[in-house]
Amino acid sequence: MSLEKKIYKKLLEVPKGQITTYGELAKAVGLKNGQRAVGRIMNKNPYPVIIPCHRVVMSNGKVGGYAYGEHIKTKMLHDEGIKIENGKILDWEKTIHRF
DNA sequence: CTACCGGCGACCT
């Protein structure tokens, strides 16, 4: 199975209302520093509907980018009950999902 | 808080 497939599959483990980080996701599939690779892969996301790539944020607390616009991403996250302010996740420990 | 560069793999010449 290709790495991207594993990533998408892992991402599906993140429940609604929770998020994960590019780094955590990368490690979850066996990569130490593949955050950027993950971002590149998410950007080309071949399954935009079944893959909730908006639930992936940056480890430094910022929301990060999004293929359809950061604003949309932020909106969707907020819509799932995640509190965000100025592009920053507020209740981090409470919102982050650990694999 | 801003700036910089290292590291990784899919995609594109």
Place this chain on the structure above:
DNA sequence: TAGGTCGCCGGTA
């Protein structure tokens, strides 16, 4: 087949 490029990053200075 073999590089070069690029991105929704991350950690450090």
